[in-house]
Amino acid sequence: MKLFSFWRSLATYRVRIALNLKGLKPEVVNIDLMKGDQRQPQFKAVNPQMVIPALIDGDGPVLFESLAIIEYLDEVHPHPPLLPTEPRARAFVRGIAQIVAADSHPLLVPRVRNYLTGELKLDQAGVLKWTRHWVAEALNAIEAHLANDGMTGKFCCGEQPSIGDICLASQAAGAGFFELDLKPYPTFSRVVDACMQIEAFAAAHPLKQPGAPVSHQ
């Protein structure tokens, strides 16, 4: 098993957590997004979208998209499960996961920030305002669901970490990169704190990966 990864990639962070929870240790190939490794022919041959994460498992075509990879890992290596068993609970953690992975994170990725600065000539303050806006919009929605839907326990849904918690951890790391105040989101913060007590989450954190700065500012 081979994971294409970069320390800062929040989507790859999600897959790293899932791999750690399952006790899987793939070979890690570093794709330096800042140097443009993702646009080199050898990686384009692996993933035509030129984004990470990408996972190779055996002979099949590459696995792509963080949530699809995590559900695959959960189906092929069912223990410990990354989704609850009851359909409504599964929908809840998948919904939380998608607020992060669909509504928030895709607005912050390098290719979008590059369009904002290159095509739209936005300055760094404008880009920071943009990123904080979309991180906060998602956090407002997440906090409301966690606090009000009656699903949340120690973790996003009940007492076991799930794909929802994996995504909350990546949202918290993103909020850290962009220095967002998390005080307005107490349920979110409590659940993320519980996640970060788990070695599988903590060891997968962007700032613990090879190439990461000692302190990201």
Place this chain on the structure above:
Amino acid sequence: MKLFSFWRSLATYRVRIALNLKGLKPEVVNIDLMKGDQRQPQFKAVNPQMVIPALIDGDGPVLFESLAIIEYLDEVHPHPPLLPTEPRARAFVRGIAQIVAADSHPLLVPRVRNYLTGELKLDQAGVLKWTRHWVAEALNAIEAHLANDGMTGKFCCGEQPSIGDICLASQAAGAGFFELDLKPYPTFSRVVDACMQIEAFAAAHPLKQPGAPVSHQ
């Protein structure tokens, strides 16, 4: 069962296709995104994120996020299945679905277009260029996966429509709204044509819904 819907919402289009394929006929509540119904208190009480689709099924909290709702419908009403059975095939259709629902569509939604025009003072030509850019980026990735990964048959994966095809149909509708030329994407176009032969897809199309213009330009 109650679906909060609007003719133009591509995410709700996805859920409408799934409901049609399953033969389910929920009550439909119109949330006029152009008039701002989604920000009214009565809808905010249903979905704090103030976005559609939202589905109420029985007494539980609201179901949210299109792909989470579709997987829920597939688990509770398993026939006909909306995912293949083999894990790698499931990962493929989920990956295709997420290129649409995570990497492309969230960059085109009204709240993002409003930020571009309101906050960034982008004119309509600039917004159109932005939307076409992100629709095309996703189409490039989708076409490469469909043409090269060895999974694609009449539909996205094999001979039965799946959650991947549902998302391809919404991507095609979005490309139509923004008048993108689909010639560079022959595999994508062929699969979408096959989908649109199915009444469940055709009847769910945005331009077939109450309130839609006769011809969208």
